[in-house]
Amino acid sequence: MATKTYTNSTELAEPRTAGKYQGLSREQLIEAYRLMYTSRKIDDREILLKRQQRIYFQISGAGHEAVGVAAGFVLKPGYDWFYPYYRDRALCLALGATPYEMLLEAVGAADDPNSGGRQMPSHWSFPRLNIVTQSSPTGSQILQAVGCAEAGRYFAAHPAAANKASGDYREFKNVRFHEGEVTYVSLGDGTTSEGEFWEALNTASNRKLPIVFVVEDNEYAISVPVEVQTPGGNISRLVAGFPNFHFEEVDGTDPVETYGTLARSVAYCRAGNGPAFIHAHVIRPYSHSLSDDERLYRPDAERQQDAARDPITRTQMFLLREGILDEKGINRLEKQVEEDLQAAVDQALEAAPPKPETVTDYVYSPDLDPTSSAFETQPAVAAGSDGKKPTPKTMADLINATLRDEMQRDERIVIFGEDVADCSREQYLQGKLIKGKGGVFKLTAGLQFAFGADRVFNSPLAEANIVGRATGMATRGLKPVVEIQFFDYIWPAMMQLRNELPLIRWRSNNGFCAPAVIRVAIGGYLTGGAIYHSQCGESIFTHIPGLRVVFPSNALDAAGLLRTAIRCDDPVLFLEHKRLYRETFGRAPYPGPDYMVPFGKAKVVQAGTDLSLITYGAVVPRALQAAQKIEREHGVKVELIDLRCLNPFDWDTIAASVGKTNRALVAYEDSLSWGYGAEIAARIADQLFDQLDAPVRRVAAKDTFVAYQPILEDAILPQADDLFRAMKELSEY
Numbered sequence: 001m002a003t004k005t006y007t008n009s010t011e012l013a014e015p016r017t018a019g020k021y022q023g024l025s026r027e028q029l030i031e032a033y034r035l036m037y038t039s040r041k042i043d044d045r046e047i048l049l050k051r052q053q054r055i056y057f058q059i060s061g062a063g064h065e066a067v068g069v070a071a072g073f074v075l076k077p078g079y080d081w082f083y084p085y086y087r088d089r090a091l092c093l094a095l096g097a098t099p100y101e102m103l104l105e106a107v108g109a110a111d112d113p114n115s116g117g118r119q120m121p122s123h124w125s126f127p128r129l130n131i132v133t134q135s136s137p138t139g140s141q142i143l144q145a146v147g148c149a150e151a152g153r154y155f156a157a158h159p160a161a162a163n164k165a166s167g168d169y170r171e172f173k174n175v176r177f178h179e180g181e182v183t184y185v186s187l188g189d190g191t192t193s194e195g196e197f198w199e200a201l202n203t204a205s206n207r208k209l210p211i212v213f214v215v216e217d218n219e220y221a222i223s224v225p226v227e228v229q230t231p232g233g234n235i236s237r238l239v240a241g242f243p244n245f246h247f248e249e250v251d252g253t254d255p256v257e258t259y260g261t262l263a264r265s266v267a268y269c270r271a272g273n274g275p276a277f278i279h280a281h282v283i284r285p286y287s288h289s290l291s292d293d294e295r296l297y298r299p300d301a302e303r304q305q306d307a308a309r310d311p312i313t314r315t316q317m318f319l320l321r322e323g324i325l326d327e328k329g330i331n332r333l334e335k336q337v338e339e340d341l342q343a344a345v346d347q348a349l350e351a352a353p354p355k356p357e358t359v360t361d362y363v364y365s366p367d368l369d370p371t372s373s374a375f376e377t378q379p380a381v382a383a384g385s386d387g388k389k390p391t392p393k394t395m396a397d398l399i400n401a402t403l404r405d406e407m408q409r410d411e412r413i414v415i416f417g418e419d420v421a422d423c424s425r426e427q428y429l430q431g432k433l434i435k436g437k438g439g440v441f442k443l444t445a446g447l448q449f450a451f452g453a454d455r456v457f458n459s460p461l462a463e464a465n466i467v468g469r470a471t472g473m474a475t476r477g478l479k480p481v482v483e484i485q486f487f488d489y490i491w492p493a494m495m496q497l498r499n500e501l502p503l504i505r506w507r508s509n510n511g512f513c514a515p516a517v518i519r520v521a522i523g524g525y526l527t528g529g530a531i532y533h534s535q536c537g538e539s540i541f542t543h544i545p546g547l548r549v550v551f552p553s554n555a556l557d558a559a560g561l562l563r564t565a566i567r568c569d570d571p572v573l574f575l576e577h578k579r580l581y582r583e584t585f586g587r588a589p590y591p592g593p594d595y596m597v598p599f600g601k602a603k604v605v606q607a608g609t610d611l612s613l614i615t616y617g618a619v620v621p622r623a624l625q626a627a628q629k630i631e632r633e634h635g636v637k638v639e640l641i642d643l644r645c646l647n648p649f650d651w652d653t654i655a656a657s658v659g660k661t662n663r664a665l666v667a668y669e670d671s672l673s674w675g676y677g678a679e680i681a682a683r684i685a686d687q688l689f690d691q692l693d694a695p696v697r698r699v700a701a702k703d704t705f706v707a708y709q710p711i712l713e714d715a716i717l718p719q720a721d722d723l724f725r726a727m728k729e730l731s732e733y
């Protein structure tokens with residue numbers, strides 16, 4: 001197939017492809033063949049090992065070797081950045097990964113540099129080469145690659161931001177960036193159907209990012225052919241309208257042609273013209289994986305047609321035809337590859353497996369413990385003007401002030417999300433024509449104005465885009481503090497939140513980490529908030545290992561916990577109750593720019609002796625009201641515990657309290673069944689059984705969604721009266 005080239009933007013940067021063989025030397029062509037052959041032989045050997053039950057899974061890069069080697073030749077390991085997918089074995093070899101390192105992952109060895117035995121084979125992660133930890137969901141790498149490219153550009157514009165600083169996450173995060181660096185991301189033809197693919201093209205195009213997208217089109221996604229995935233059957237045609245891109249479509253089984261394509265595309269990106277999109281037609285000779293038999297859905301004739309384009313035989317024939325290697329030379333090269341591989345296999349089969357007691361290593365940062373006293377400081381409240389008492393501020397005020405203070409202190413912080421900017425059309429701001437918005441709840445108001453549009457900006461209306469990009473940026477060392485406008489709309493980001501952000505550290509065995517902060521407006525009691533502006537659902541996230549979850553109930557805690565979230569070394573979901581943003585309850589004076597509350601430390605809002613009430617968020621003021629009433633009317637003294645932080649949570653405070661009161665009531669705003677309180681109740685029943693004088697009770701919302709009509713909302717969400725009733729019953733039990 002001839003190479004088609006078409007560019008949507010200005011001029012192509014100077015191609016480096018002059019001369020015969022697209023500028024590749026004879027030595028490079030031999031090296032290309034050696035790498036391709038090595039890649040294929042590792043696959044063949046792994047298939048054998050799987051059949052012998054010496055390894056536990058296999059997925060091959062067969063048929064994709066030429067494009068991988070071409071990309072590996074053009075891009076620079078440890079300089080450019082890589083988000084490959086599982087068929088990119090040849091790319092990783094070309095960048096400097098060794099067969100032994102790959103086999104260590106296949107056997108699941110402790111010394112596997114990719115994951116320490118945590119991930120399947122062909123899930124690449126080589127920190128020294130800038131190959132970023134890869135997962136299994138198709139397409140979740142693409143938005144992260146976008147964030148990675150954005151981070152590179154940011155550090156180039158703010159080099160001082162890369163400096164280390166002590167006392168927070170920066171102490172442990174080495175930032176590396178280079179002028180003109182390019183981010184590579186690859187995916188299969190089927191994966192172009194994922195929404196995240198389109199969300200990534202959107203931002204790469206809009207921001208003219210230096211990122212090379214490589215679609216390795218083998219015409220199948222397991223058994224589903226390309227025409228079912230892609231209307232018209234050709235992805236190049238569909239994406240051609242995106243501005244700023246350099247597009248090429250190439251026969252990706254031809255290493256020389258593909259090298260030319262990669263070289264032109266990378267040059268275009270390095271020169272700062274924008275992103276490139278390479279559509280490489282490849283083959284898949286070995287079924288999808290060892291768990292698949294393609295003969296069930298592909299007739300022999302089709303498979304034979306593919307085989308005629310096999311990049312290995314094709315390149316071998318090319319070397320012979322061009323007189324670059326003769327038959328003897330080929331044989332010698334192949335024999336050497338096979339001998340080296342045998343040695344690597346022997347060595348890998350001897351490698352020690354990981355120790356079972358290490359399974360929870362690197363779920364969280366081993367370097368910085370956000371529950372430690374280092375994150376415990378006292379408020380530094382200045383007197384108000386003319387010596388009067390300082391004005392109490394709302395939660396919204398103090399969150400905004402904390403963001404402002406931290407942005408001032410740490411140039412690595414960037415803020416983005418839907419509507420968070422003061423105004424995307426900056427000329428209106430500069431002309432002082434408008435005041436600016438700064439968030440639908442105005443939590444980020446004034447921050448773009450103070451820190452500039454490259455630090456505070458609007459995202460497209462796409463939640464996966466927000467979290468995926470934040471993950472990529474945080475992997476590079478930035479501290480994205482992004483906003484999800486309503487908890488009710490967090491779900492498009494769920495793949496990133498469940499399978500990516502909190503897993504970067506664990507699955508790479510501490511090779512990478514992504515301590516981003518995701519702020520989310522959550523909760524009901526809004527009178528008219530209805531189904532889609534009232535949701536809670538925090539237990540879905542506290543169920544995810546690796547993710548810290550915080551849920552403050554008042555202004556001072558919100559400020560202290562947000563600062564801890566920003567300075568800590570783990571990803572944090574920071575839940576802000578909309579109803580509490582501007583409530584009179586829980587206002588506090590500005591506590592100064594260093595006020596922090598450690599994670600996992602509850603607050604005893606009111607001490608008591610008769611009953612422990614464990615809660616958090618907007619239930620806290622309602623519980624306080626009920627507790628005061630029951631003490632007034634019945635002399636029952638309730639100990640009210642505000643957890644503040646849900647993962648980790650403060651078991652010690654709960655246990656000490658229940659040990660004293662012998663009665664426990666757990667209350668939460670979310671629907672009752674399977675909610676956050678279920679875990680707390682289960683722990684109390686399990687570990688404090690001997691100390692209980694009554695069953696553990698829960699008060700929560702009905703098992704439904706929150707309705708619009710206020711009468712229904714009242715009936716659905718837990719009210720002070722419900723809490724009062726439960727307290728009374730439990731105290732009389």
Ligand SMILES: Cc1ncc(C[n+]2csc(CCOP(=O)(O)OP(=O)(O)O)c2C)c(N)n1
Nearest residue numbers: 087136137138188189190191218220221222
């Ligand atoms: C989000 C998601 N859905 C489904 C799967 C299961 N799955 C693994 S690979 C694959 C097909 C991928 O096809 P394509 O993108 O064309 O890549 P190829 O394997 O053909 O190189 C599927 C459906 C997955 N890993 N992730």
Ligand SMILES: [Mg+2]
Nearest residue numbers: 188189220221
């Ligand atoms: Mg495919």
